[in-house]
Structure formats: structure tokens, C-alpha cells
Amino acid sequence: GENVEQHPSTLSVQEGDSAVIKCTYSDSASNYFPWYKQELGKRPQLIIDIRSNVGEKKDQRIAVTLNKTAKHFSLHITETQPEDSAVYFCAASAEDTGRRALTFGSGTRLQVQP
Amino acid sequence: NAGVTQTPKFQVLKTGQSMTLQCAQDMNHEYMSWYRQDPGMGLRLIHYSVGAGITDQGEVPNGYNVSRSTTEDFPLRLLSAAPSQTSVYFCASSPESRLVQFFGPGTRLTVL
Numbered sequence A: 001g002e003n004v005e006q007h008p009s010t011l012s013v014q015e016g017d018s019a020v021i022k023c024t025y026s027d028s029a030s031n032y033f034p035w036y037k038q039e040l041g042k043r044p045q046l047i048i049d050i051r052s053n054v055g056e057k058k059d060q061r062i063a064v065t066l067n068k069t070a071k072h073f074s075l076h077i078t079e080t081q082p083e084d085s086a087v088y089f090c091a092a093s094a095e096d097t098g099r100r101a102l103t104f105g106s107g108t109r110l111q112v113q114p
Numbered sequence B: 001n002a003g004v005t006q007t008p009k010f011q012v013l014k015t016g017q018s019m020t021l022q023c024a025q026d027m028n029h030e031y032m033s034w035y036r037q038d039p040g041m042g043l044r045l046i047h048y049s050v051g052a053g054i055t056d057q058g059e060v061p062n063g064y065n066v067s068r069s070t071t072e073d074f075p076l077r078l079l080s081a082a083p084s085q086t087s088v089y090f091c092a093s094s095p096e097s098r099l100v101q102f103f104g105p106g107t108r109l110t111v112l
Helices: none
Strands: A004-007 A010-014 A019-025 A032-038 A045-051 A056-059 A062-067 A072-077 A086-092 A108-113 B004-007 B010-013 B019-025 B031-037 B043-051 B054-057 B064-066 B076-078 B087-094 B107-111
Touching: A004 A086, A010 A019, A019 A086, A019 A108, A032 A062, A045 A056, A045 A062, A072 A086, B004 B087, B010 B019, B019 B031, B019 B087, B043 B064
Parallel strands: A010 A108, B010 B107
Antiparallel strands: A004 A019, A019 A072, A032 A045, A032 A086, A056 A062, A062 A072, A086 A108, B004 B019, B019 B076, B031 B043, B031 B087, B043 B054, B064 B076, B087 B107
């Protein structure tokens, strides 16, 4: 089955700096890669996703890049703000299969220092 | 729309007790799933369903049962609770056309 590894497990940055979180996956059939943000005590919420037919996607201060050959994808947050502090999870799935299950990474706790 | 709802929010059980975690969605989503979240381990899939009457096992199904008699509801049953099942449980749903998962608020379960 799919295995997703996520690094780093914790990340502390100064407000205004950029943050980068990296994930690798093992199943070459995976073609859907979402990122979820989970604030303390809350549910995970989708912030951005990318499919294997594109290499990069941006949404305001957030961008995701995908390298299918190397089987890794990354989340980039620019101009970080204190409200970006949360745990971020990457995930992978093969959208074409009947299973349609997400395999999650272990999470990155991002702390943005004011 | 209420989205995905879960009850209860908190539950304490003794070892060996059984209980059902409730999950409902009002978005007419075909796909529903249950995850457990443990510190440092992300979210792990317990069971999932691709439609009413169809369920399948995920990564960590042992000790849990599910059924899907309606599109709206997907309860998770703990047959005989064990301390290893202490966790936060999230139910999620997604439409047939997309894999985006909408999570419920979670149930924090403690087994003593």
C-alpha cells in the first residue's frame, strides 16, 4: 500500500518568513495530493490540493509543487503570519481506484513567531 | 447544511465496554470514512464506504465494525474497547466526483 513520509515534524519560523514542508510517497499510482491544516482542537481542513497532471499550484500565499519522477511534493507558505500556526498534513491517493482512500503523512507542527 | 456531524464529542469507556460513534452528513456524499488520530502518527484509515451497503477495511480495522444502511449515516462500533483505542476519531465524507474529504468535528475517546 501507499506510504507517505513528511518532514520536518516541527518547524518554527519568524513572522514574514517562508515555510516549506516536504512529503514523499511510495505508490507510483498515486495521482492526488492534498494538504490539510489542523488548528488545535479542530478538524483538519483542506487548504490546497494538486493532481499529477500539473507540477505546481498557487493560492495566494500558499503553493504546492509536485515532482512525480522523484515521488515528492512540497507545501510552501510565504509571508507567514501567526494565524498560520497549526499542524499541516500531506496526503496521497490514487483517484482512479475504487478504494479512494487518503494516506496521510505524520504531520508538521508549524509555529510562526510574531 | 450542517456538513459532517459526529456524536458524542467526548467519551470515556472502561476496558471491555462497547459503544457506537455516530457520524452523519447532509451533503449527499457517496464516500464516507473513519480515521483515528494519534499523536505523531497523522490520520489512519479505519474503515470506509463507497456507498450505501458497501464497506471495506482501511489500514487499522481491527476492533472496529461499520455498516452503511443509508447514504447519510456511517456509525463506527467498538466491539470491546481497549486502552489502545484511546484516540481522536474523525469521520469524513466526499462526493463521488472528487477526493476532497470533509471532516467532522471529531470524537475524543478515552479507554481506561
